[in-house]
Amino acid sequence: MNATAAEILETPAAPEKELPVRDRAQTQGRIFQAGRALLAEGGFQAFGVNAVARKAGCDKQLIYRYFGGLDGLVDAIGEDLAGWVTQHVPEDQGGRFLLTYGDLMERLAELYADALRADPLMRRILVWELSESSPHIARMADARAKGIAQWIERMRGSLTPPKGADTVALNAVVIAAVQQLVLAAETSGSFAGLPLKSQKDWGRAVSAVARMARAAYA
Amino acid sequence: MNATAAEILETPAAPEKELPVRDRAQTQGRIFQAGRALLAEGGFQAFGVNAVARKAGCDKQLIYRYFGGLDGLVDAIGEDLAGWVTQHVPEDQGGRFLLTYGDLMERLAELYADALRADPLMRRILVWELSESSPHIARMADARAKGIAQWIERMRGSLTPPKGADTVALNAVVIAAVQQLVLAAETSGSFAGLPLKSQKDWGRAVSAVARMARAAYA
């Protein structure tokens, strides 16, 4: 009945409707990709059995058969996104030397912002997380938190934060700021008077976050 | 046809259903309050003509007649919230001396967090702003941004930020962090590993924001 996200992802998606292929794996893949696309484009509001089936070009019954309903499909998509941070936030230093823990967080803010800005699906899911609470969603949030913690741990090397600094809280604040700015940018193009459209705007925003991170860890 | 929010607010709401009062102003008030309550409780997803009418205990037709439909009702609610920052973020110093511009922003973060945490309706609207973009919503966001700018201007006194500090960007970052943390707290109770449930948790979060604000403006 249920299929793992890994299996499904092997099928690279068949975007346009063709006559029924009579290939379960491929049909599963089409449904899966249709779900992702729909979520990325219209958010959870546009996400429904009928819509997914329409987009996948098959009968909605198959969603129930192959994924056990919408919840199952969401689970599959979520499972596939479990390693998102690890996959989308690179672990190189971009040619820079990270001299202090503050530099590290500055870099994280920058990379996290880039990754989010490049991924509509993840942005929609973040908004979803703010809109309602459900087991699926909680799991995704947890996975992201762990991914970020791992990133820091791996990149940290021998860098240590100053004594008395509440790293968990400070890091959460940095990530929170980035996240809110990226999400707000999409719908309103600005936040609290700060424009967030051009690349230049983003440079400004990121360097503000960077300044705060560095200063807080000084 | 349309009524201003000010007029409507005079009627303090009649929570339970009574037999038709045959009083236009009062009925308008009930519809208005029903809309607010519904929005506050279930977010924009729970917000619909039928639901509002049900909650207000009247026929949905009246929503069209008195407000020109759902959009009009949203406008009325939004108009009423135009002065939210001014009304809910106090402009006293809570017995503290604000010695630096950093202190000022620290205080703003604290007060803004408190105000948001106390107002479910505004939280829902913030999430709404992240979910879709529409004229109503854009107006509300603008009004908030202006309110915050006014707060700073009025509280600033003779305090000035250090040279070279991009105040607009830094302030936006502070506000963004607070906002994201408050919103995340509601649905998941934590953010990036930082718990956000007890009052103690909030103290921790706020002091992290405060540390960053102070440090960045040092």
Add this chain to the structure above:
DNA sequence: CGGCCTAATCACCATCGGGTGACTTTGCCG
């Protein structure tokens, strides 16, 4: 009393949502 304005309701429409059982097609295998 009778008329009249208006608050409020009713009945109805089309549409879309999630969900299910019965059906048809296809390809494989003995």
Add this chain to the structure above:
DNA sequence: CGGCAAAGTCACCCGATGGTGATTAGGCCG
């Protein structure tokens, strides 16, 4: 060939939604 399991489709059900036109009920005034 005949049968059978799997892939896929069809035809429904039900409830809720946004939206509208016709209708009723109530108070005020001459």
